[in-house]
Amino acid sequence: MTKIASFTKLENALVPRFRESMSRAQSTAxxxxxxxxxxxxxxxxxxxxxxxxxxxxxxxIWLTPDDEAGPGYALSPRLAENEALAELLASSDLPAILARFAAVAVKRYQYLAQKPEKTEAKMYHGTGRAAR
Structure with a gap:
């Protein structure tokens, strides 16, 4: 049986702040x-x-909300070719952790993309494009 490294402690440490950030996100950006x-x-x-x-x-690294078949994120070739990371991606729960974070972000991204007028109203407070 192969040994699999786990990074769930790191994930659990980041989740509360990440969810709070996502709830405060006012735009897809x-x-x-x-x-x-x-x-x-x-x-x-x-x-x-x-x-x-x-x-x-x-x-x-970036979010890929339009790629429904993919994990929801993409890595740059420079990062994907890093030997240490490639080894960790193959022998740990890191891909699953990245996918879980991406799923939350994609869901928020898609929600915000559906309501651009609401997003603009929050960002410009009645003085910007949404107020016209």
């Missing part, structure tokens, strides 16, 4: 941003020892 920042925090923790010197960037 906010949902994307909060997802990316949380995933960068998660991946930085996961790769802290394994990939010393490897710097994660904002553009290394």
């Amino acid at each position: 906010d949902a994307q941003k909060f997802f990316v920042y949380t995933m960068l925090e998660l991946l930085n923790s996961v790769l802290a020892d394994a990939a010393a010197g490897f710097e994660l960037r904002y553009e290394d």
Whole structure:
């Protein structure tokens, strides 16, 4: 039987703040941003020892709300080719954790995308495009 690494402690530490951020998201851009920042925090923790010197960037991971068949997120080729991360993705629960976070973010993203006038009203408080 193969040994599988688990990162559920990291997930459980990030979930409350992530859910709060998602509930405060007022636009699809906010949902994307909060997802990316949380995933960068998660991946930085996961790769802290394994990939010393490897710097994660904002553009290394993004939400893919239109890809219904996929996991809801995508990794940049630079990140996907990182040996330490590739090994962890193959031998841990990390893909499932990323997919769970992505599912929450995609749901919020889609909700906000359905109501652009409501989003604009919150963002511009009656003085912007929605008030016209």
